Amino acid sequence: MIQVSNLTKTYGDLEALKGVSFEIQRGEIVGFLGPNGAGKSTTMKILTGFMPQTAGQVTVDGVDVNRDGLAVRRRIGYLPESTPLYPEMLVYDYLAYVATIRGIARGAIHNSIDRAAGLCGISNRAGHAIGTLSKGLKQRVGLAQALIHEPDILILDEPTSGLDPNQIVEIRNLVRELGRERTIILSTHNLPEVMATCTRMIIVHQGRVVADGTPAELQSREEERPRVRVVLRGAPEADAREALAALPGVDRVQNAMAAEDGALALELQAATGTDLRPLVYALAVERGWQLVELHRQVLDLEGIFRKLTQVV
């Protein structure tokens, strides 16, 4: 549905995007993930037609964003980073203004506002000035703005930044709810958010896509070369290191942090996908070492994220 190919963007000397490509299918909730300055907002600004790319192409159902911007903009609901709103306007007046510009017929505006405000839980705030609302409620007004014309694509730039934990959960639930019938792209640098709401994640780093897949896929890719933590008692270090390194399938042996005194803690890096644990156990039994800990370490998403986005 959304096709992004070889997108680049330079601001003066700064290369914000260096050839970003991805494709998004109808109905996906995609988490756009990356550290600050990775190029998330820039990509979203290009997708929504706020500014053009330096090179590359963005199409929505085959329609080029640059060639027929108005047609694409009609189908997209956008919530920019920091949720810019007009503080002096009443919530209802603001939504009516957006609805008018969105081309909703005058007679249908009231119903659209009711629906969008109801969905975002701000029906009882219609008569309040936007400037007097809390940050969480403003965020909901921004979301209602993005939803008023029932777009099939929602682009949300850091929808939960600056909210308290309760508000974050509420917005997440709302996004999941909305995602049942829409395609959603949301950017964040918050991992739990992606795991809680998204069906797919795209990690960008320094203007490039460094990972793309479901959270489970990314995890299993990392598990192809698992690490095993071994803690032994009564084993001379040199001996143990040598013996462990000699096991089939072991790539490297490293020191690890020992949890207790008098114990030897080591970390084994597997060369292949083989499970090293039975071999380690058999070795310990054979040599008469006490095996006090044997643990296969799974790199969680947070670890994957850190590994992929470390500045080299």
Add this chain to the structure above:
Amino acid sequence: MTDALRNVSAIAKRELAFYFGSPIAYVAITVFLAICGVYLFVVYDFFNANQATIRPLIEQIPLFFILYIPAITMRLLSEEKRAGTIELLVTWPVTDTQIIVGKYLGALGILAVTLLMSLVFPLIVGSLGELDTGLVIGGYLGLFLVGAAYAAMGLLTSTWTQNQIIAFILAVLLCTFFYAIDTMIGSVWESARDAFAALSMKAHFANIARGVIDTRDLVFYATFIVVSLVCAVQSLQARNWK
């Protein structure tokens, strides 16, 4: 109603609602009328001049407008840029031209209300003596054109910056420049005065204010406004420069 008309009127209405939904418009108009009153009755000393004419005030208002109109237009786009609302505005299905025209019409609305309120002075003068209505009509048409030209200039400078004060100062400078270009150049280069009168708002205003409506003057103001607005649209589109 076509899309363009609907968008332009929605944007213009929002601007008017902003000014009249807060004390801003009322305070500004009151201050403006007070200054006009002080000028007419104190500075010009209307009651001792013993002449039922509004002309001295009408000739003075373009100078007051140099401060008044930029104060109204300075926030039109600079505030959208500062608050970031511009990002939503331009990603809604509106064109940049519709945005500029809508904002401009909003500013003209304030101008029209201000001039309407200032009719109180011709009414006072008329109640005291014989008023030359032709002069009042010509004068007000001239004032509307001068105000509309300033508003277009103010809107243009407001697209250049996200700082309202900078937009205001630039608009005041440019309005002063185009109002009195012939006087300024004429004071150092006497023989060029008449040539530059063709570019001067003051010279074109003088004819209309005298009650002489010449198409050349109307074309001058129309051109000035259109060029300013086209530049404003271009400036808004500058974000598209790669």
